[in-house]
Amino acid sequence: MTAATEKTHGSPEAAKDPAAPVFAVRDLWKVFGPKADRIPGNKEYAALSGAELRERTGCTAAVRDVSFEVKRGEVFVVMGLSGSGKSTLVRTLTRLIEPTSGTIAIDGEDVLAMDKNRLRELRRRQTAMVFQNFGLLPHRSVLDNVAYGLEIQGMGKAERRAKALQIVEKVGLQGLEERRPTQLSGGQQQRVGLARALAVDPEVLLFDEPFSALDPLIRRDMQEEVVRLHREEGRTMVFITHDLSEALRLGDRIMLMRDGGVVQLGTPEEIVANPADEYVRDFVRDVPREQVISVRRAMRPADSDEAESGAALAPDTLVVDAIEAVARSGEHCRVVENGRTLGVVDHSRLLAVVAGIDEGPDTTDTEGKEVAAV
């Protein structure tokens, strides 16, 4: 999912350099337990598994030496099984949980150096969080819940209600403005949570498993809502989930965590096509590869008589769509970028992807020379 429009939000620094990452995290640790400070940087402890570390020291390394950047305008998914450290990691970004060691910057500004006032600003204006349990105020109407973030920012009543009304409409809750949260379905309540976060126009939206309590159909609806909002606004999003299909559907990039550490960070296609280890391979085993892998990865070099014939596909066309094109035409398709044929896909290349026996992009031509790098 790529943002259609690039827009900067929040702090004035954000407007300075659109190419700079929103978050830059280096060597981050969060250790819970006695004398937690002794764990990061200690080679002996670093070699232990989570269980061994707990046994030896009484400490849990919820986040272990994690480094990554969140790019402006991307949906950055943090995925992992229960207990892998996702929530702890995302909470350290705004210091809802204090890290044990490492560095965190937002728009180049050191988060760990922020004083109380600056932190409050970071949490109230620059970022907004959407939680699994919605976190709504039960005695307030939908409209007042949506306006809540604006109220604590000190915005006047008329102005904040007008703004909240716009956002209520944006997330499809019009007509329900005066209801209380208990008079809404789970999906509607989560729309209120989403609207409340959007109302403050944050630079980054942080989602902590927002849809995991919803039934599958409503969940799908909400995922589509997030995709739509992201397309419309291009806002940076950090999205925690333990659900692989949700991660694949939403993520521009996915960071897969295990036992506090990062196992792999890449696009959905990179993770499915090139799992970093057996753990990731196991994780993605049941993913329909043709729905994630593109023809850029599936193509082979064109023979001399193929370069001018066959339908043209863009390099990011999914294999599932290329299968249809090849089946319809009965011949190979060309992968074309800026008028140049990068390669071709045919029945056997596409079937190899479906069967999981593709070996990544073939980057040599018939004479063994390097062609289009992927």
Ligand SMILES: Nc1ncnc2c1ncn2[C@@H]1O[C@H](COP(=O)(O)OP(=O)(O)OP(=O)(O)O)[C@@H](O)[C@H]1O
């Ligand atoms: N306050 C705490 N004190 C001690 N240990 C903690 C604390 N908070 C979290 N942990 C431990 O840190 C590890 C990571 O927890 P965390 O909640 O970040 O994982 P998660 O991936 O978000 O899990 P879930 O998907 O179940 O929410 C777990 O082993 C957890 O028990």
